[in-house]
Amino acid sequence: MAEYRVQKTFDAFVVLNADGERVGPYWANELAAERERKRMQDAYDRRRKRGPRPCLGCGAVFHSDGIHHRLCDPCRNHADALGREMAG
Numbered sequence: 725m726a727e728y729r730v731q732k733t734f735d736a737f738v739v740l741n742a743d744g745e746r747v748g749p750y751w752a753n754e755l756a757a758e759r760e761r762k763r764m765q766d767a768y769d770r771r772r773k774r775g776p777r778p779c780l781g782c783g784a785v786f787h788s789d790g791i792h793h794r795l796c797d798p799c800r801n802h803a804d805a806l807g808r809e810m811a812g
């Protein structure tokens with residue numbers, strides 16, 4: 725999972741992506757860099773569709789880890805149990 729982070733250089737703060745590449749400008753203070761990091765992380769999460777979404781199984785809104793994650797925990801557990809019953 726890609727995470728952005730703030731790193732201090734010798735005289736400024738920068739935002740790095742998951743590959744350790746600098747994204748965006750140099751920031752004079754850590755708070756500004758942290759704000760920018762959060763903005764980039766939020767944009768990334770939106771692209772990956774992380775965050776609240778309605779469950780495909782029951783329609784309840786749950787926190788999704790990504791585009792592959794479409795069932796809430798109760799439905800996922802239910803699906804797992806069904807899968808075991810079918811297999812067994």
Ligand SMILES: [Zn+2]
Pocket residue numbers: 779780781782783784795796797798799800
């Ligand atoms: Zn559900």
